Amino acid sequence: MAETTTSTDMSKGKNKSTAASSPAAGPGGSAEPLLDIQGLTLRLPASAAARPILDGIGLHVGRGETVGLVGESGSGKSVACRSVLGLLPRTAETEGAVRVNGTDVLGLDKQGLRDMRRNKVAMVFQDPRASVNPMRRVGAFLTEGLRVRGLSKADALARAEQLLEEVGIRDPKGALRKFPHQFSGGMLQRVVIAAALTGDPELLLADEPTTALDVTTQAEVVGILQRLQARHGTGMLFVTHDLELAAAICDRIYVMYAGRIVESQPAADLFARPRHPYTAGLLASTPRLDPDAEPPKPIPGRPVSLAEAPTGCAFADRCAFAEDRCRAEAPPLVTQGAVSVACLRADEGILP
């Protein structure tokens, strides 16, 4: 039977925890999802922002699961992802919970955060060159984290070689002696992924890890992430603005717009039958490889800036289906079974 719950009272920016936003068991069968974000609101009071950067978002990632977080630039994907590592602006005010294996990251002190980053959660960013020190050899970069974990120099070097092999670097010994500028972007991203694996993380946060790479290299890096994830059983939150890529590699997808989750579905269902007009717009605007596919059609208008705080649905001004009530009333995120959607007209069959 379909379960219907309002997981986030978005109209008030307040949070209600529900069974739907916090599933009883992840795919690994454990009682708690690996990552469980509930009602996360993030404000920057000192800034010119008229609304929160994140407004009551909820998402979960189970063990071994790949979950996509998609949306246009500025929707809050990176901030949501970084909140899991406690990497937030110093002046940020938060409400809600970000639990990793049951521990609320938002309540951790510096040491707690350091331990979590070292042992449980790793992150791969968009630009691999921003993740490395250009003056240090790759060997020093990779063994540093391993030495901190108590490995001898020889063991750390052996493990670093093994990790480089795992990410498909053919001459790992030679690679350890090189400096970052001696690698192409794709190869350096492999090194950064190897570094992320030094602590055997249970959760990998991948923030647009392929955006800065050319298409062929993108596919290779995605393949590596998928293989490693399958081998190590790592859960992955994959942030991207590329809905087609997300649909290809993710089990489930969350769609963000203006700091809110507007839709979530299993990846194949979301691609086949989007429920939110914004998701449908994103899909229609994605270029397809299929020569018979419709040409991409951009979503009209522009995303809502942080200086604007619409009263109703933030997407209404760009939505072909918006009615007066959509501009007056913010739609709550309603969950029915595996589908969550925040659109007042979602049940009217407005989308083809």
Ligand SMILES: Nc1ncnc2c1ncn2[C@@H]1O[C@H](COP(=O)(O)OP(=O)(O)OP(=O)(O)O)[C@@H](O)[C@H]1O
């Ligand atoms: N440290 C900060 N100070 C002020 N505003 C910030 C800060 N970090 C993020 N923002 C703002 O928060 C909003 C969400 O940013 P975020 O980087 O999470 O978006 P995004 O969806 O990841 O976009 P992109 O795909 O461009 O990275 C943006 O309007 C951004 O300008």
